[in-house]
Amino acid sequence: MAGTVGSRAAGQPPFDLPLPLPFGDPAAPGPVNPLLPQHDPNPAPRAGELVRLQSKYVWTEDANFVHGVPMAASLSLEDYPTLEWLTITLQQQYDVISNIMVALSRHFNHLAGDLLQPLVDQLAGLQATLDNVARTVAPVVGGPVFHPLDPVARGAEFLAMQTAETALRTLDQIRDGLFITLRKMFDSPGTGNFGTPEGVERYRLLYATLPVPAIADVIHDDQVFARMRVAGPNPMVLRQVRDSLPANFPLDNRGYQSVMGPGDSLSAAISQSRLYLADYAELGPMASESATYKLLTGPGYNTAPMAAFAVPAGGGELQAVAIQCGQDPGRHVMFLRPDPGAADRYWGWQMAKTVVQVADFNHHEMFSHLARTHLVTEAFCVATRRHLGVNHPLNVLLTPHFEGSLFINELATYLILAPELTGDLILAAQLDDIIAGAGQARLGWDFYENMPPSEFSARGVDGAQLQYPYRDDALLIWTTIHDWADGYIRTYYQSDGDVRDDFELTAWADEIAGTGKVKGFRRIDTSEQLADVVAMIIFTASAQHAAVNFPQKTVMEYPPFSAGIASAPPPSDLTGNTEPDWVRMLPPLLTAIAQLYTLDSLGSVLYRPLGDYRTNHPPFPNAFDDPRIVGPGGPLEQFRSALQAVEATINDRNSGRDPYTYLLPSRIPTSTNI
Template sequence: MAESLSIEDNPTLEYFTMFVDAEYQVVSNIAVALSRDFNHLAGNLLQPLVDQLAGLKNTVDNVLRVAEPILKSPVAQPLDPAARGVEHLLVQTLDAALRTLDQIRDDIFKALRKMFDSPGLGNFGTVEGVERYRQLYATMPVPAIADSFHDDLVFARMRVAGPNPMVLRKVSGALPANFPLDNKGYQSVMGAGDSLSGAISQGRLYLVDYAELGPAASESATYKLLTGPGHNTAPLAAFAVPAGGGELEPVAIQCGQDPAKHVMFLRPGPGDTDGYWGWQMAKTVVHTADFNHHEMFSHLARTHLVSEAFSVATRRHLAANHPLAVLLTPHFEGSLWINQLATYLILAPETTGDLIFASLLEDSIAATGQARLSWDFYEKMPPAEFAERGVDDKHLQYPYRDDALLIWDAIRGWAGEYVRTYYPSDADVQGDFELVAWADEIAQVGKIKGFSRIDSVDQLVDVVAMIIFTASAQHAAVNFPQKYLMEFMPFYSGMTAAPAPSGTAGHTESDWVRMLPCLLTSVAQLFVLDILGSVNYRPLGDYRTNTFPFANAINDPRIVGPGGPLDRFRAALREAENTIDDRNTRREPYVYLLPSGIPTSINV
């Protein structure tokens, strides 16, 4: 990661206004929600911070109001006196606002730590159950998933259209030895007309396995001063497409890697009331592991930190007017800033990551680092990645795959036209000494696995497409579900407050509720995930600079001329949007790869 940030790495005032507004909304909501139970503490500790945020928001809004006519003027130029005055005002306001926001954010967590100092204060208990979590949404709407999160089809759908659709893998040949699902168990779920061997031979059986979590999924409880005991394991779960076709369905769950320690849970039938709550507990174990894998691996490590390596190498080795720097720099806008923010908002002691995850902070960080280093650049290109997991067979209804490939094709077409404008031959690629130094930096210093020097135009097209896809579409697919699917704690959370169930029957709703995280963990999760899922800035295809007056970043008429490559790229994105809209009329809507909702860069 970059050691420090330059002034040009700060976000624009427009972006910052969106970020402050998102933070203001969620902190205000939390203050109102907590005041219901802890009125004196919440009023004394949180309300002044809400007022500070409101004042900061008003200041930034006022500056934008004054600046807007000049910012939008087609004749505004960097040397124009009025424009220079606005630019100076923007920089000064932004610098002061950033310092103020940092202090407010720090004070919020100090206030929350004070509020939950007393043992038991954050315990949700079992009487009201899920209703206590719904009450955290005092001024914001309760996520729609709160009305259907116990549904088994919703549980299965998360594997193909949820926040982390990167783990599902087709079973080829046989199930792993440590997951002893037999035909009798399979048929008890999927019916006597189907069979385990038939599902495997026909490519209809799939597995998720969270063994990769390693030290972040300790079998034993971890204890933290502020959140008490926390649990996370590395479960396995089987899913199948019915013999007659249809949506993916859950079959079985094993709550850890060792079958001698973890019983097999089979999806209960409609009349099996004795097994219902044990099954719900097992699903919670899976979603807790998936939350950890999503946040540390699929999200932070394999989009944010990957993109940072390319951003730093581009700054170091490509001149500002190098054609690849011109193209890629907008795709790195805000990345270094948000990554640095993560180091003290998520990865610092007693901040959100420490409060949300069960694992010790050092284990979470170590697992994230290993996940980043194990990510292979060429193997993770969408077509190769889907084929490697065996999920490229169209009989599997897989919205993420279908939409990701659509966006990948549009991006690769754009990358191809752009690259071939400047590199007519393989010799041109090989002879670019800046490109050679850039590739060496990425492979050797950035430690991007599988990366190497680039020898051909076709290879360079793939490289550019993958960098853009990771920074835009892939990040959007894992980032924005956080707000709508992951911030509601009974559905997804980073820890459970009780261990995985040891038996399949005899559990009650109270047993399940006791697994859910404490109030402080829930507040931290709501705070950070709502903000991250609320800021959507500069859509894919928007190529402007990050400095006032935010001129077009690409000015080569061969690229931006009427009907040229950039126009064709934008047209391809509009066509993809129409295709996805049409698909969503024939499936459960999946909206996270609609081009209009994909930011150009990882800026949140």
């Protein structure tokens, strides 16, 4: 990671961290006494500090390639991660990079051996450095007697920072060297897939020291494919068909009954609210009808398919019905889910499912994940830094939910959106279209319309007839977070008048709606509205991000099941397709390696679960010390107890369904810190 602290200009690598690494400020104060600004008896220093912060946190709409989206122009020292986070992430990075190099050396040695050997030697020496990081960090992050003003403790932290930075720089050099080596391997003619082995096996062989994801054993399972719409990485696309299907999706009753049986009908499924559609038209230019070509990955395809799903007439899990591989029925035939014995249509159906999975991957990464969790949260974080005093009750509450967010956004937007880096390698569209798509998704996201109860209702997926694990667990979490936000807020705001008189809150809301460009946001007039707002910010930064982030490792990193690029166009014939035709759609191994590295990295780091409210400064004391909040039976205790109850409820649900674990409170980080 090279660059300068504070630099966020597009085209510049994000980090060149000085010694010592700025992972926390040991002299920073502990918990503050929360006060609304209109009640603060000493307003001048508070106002002066906000002026200073507004010069420190400046908006830009040209940060790290995300053009037109308001973000922080630079990072400050307190925006960098803790030593705890760094040690976890360093070990994960070592594991995934080591796995890739071992796999290449073991299975593709005819190309990789000589090129990789210097990196293999460098990686072997890094493990000793990581062990040293663990030894030096432990007294800082876990020492019971650590005090930030103790010279011995400060020296220990300084040593830990130096050791961590050494490991970080070495690891970055190895990672950069690995991808340079991969590009050299692709300079040889005919090495797009490094030669043999062929078929799906070449993707399994990339898992040399890491386990092959369990999803690899069910990549063609129709029930798994349908379940992805309600319990997968991107459970935000499915919509109920209300009245009739779109004119450009000509599924008729005969076709419907060929899949769902003569005891059901298309009209009955619609009238009984059992028919659903996943339509990827929103992808726009990211889903070109023609091939794109990139030097490192060759031709790539991604269209905007439409896929119909139905709940059987007698109830049960969602079933796949039909797929059209693009928006124009004149160009794309309708694939109907075949009976198990219909061998002539089996591989055409598998190819059509791959088209849907590629579109869903693109929609997930740029829209549901990057734009609608990371970039949305950034706007609230920057406005909070600029307009809520450090002792404002909402600043005290929200700061732990922003922990690491600006840092990870800086890193993610650079590594994903810079030319010839991971997004360019993993996704089919040209980079300009990818960046534009993410920006439009962020700016088009409406704050109030996306509150879970409203969002589910708008898509028509709030009915009990649809088994929908994401919805059911998300509503549990939403209610729990909302109760916590309401209890916290009413501790400090005794009336709606207190809300309206809070001039820092007013400035905060105005900036989020204006400079921050959060669609639908507006001034806040009541305690009830404020509870909704705070709950939504917390939910988006924690639970919503967890729901779309952690399936990247378990579901999305294995390309035969989920990929962002197809290497061949969608099928055009219902019959006559073969397994080799399907295999030709799978991405090249350079894409697969970039996908494995990126998604394993993003899906492996679980840090500070929901309800963990600590500061970022050793020895990491609690963020709250107001007895009205932390006292026995107070709002925080109630929140943590409610989270334990939610955990038990979800575990109980999982005993009677295919397990959905991404919204277990113990697996939801408090912030978007990865």
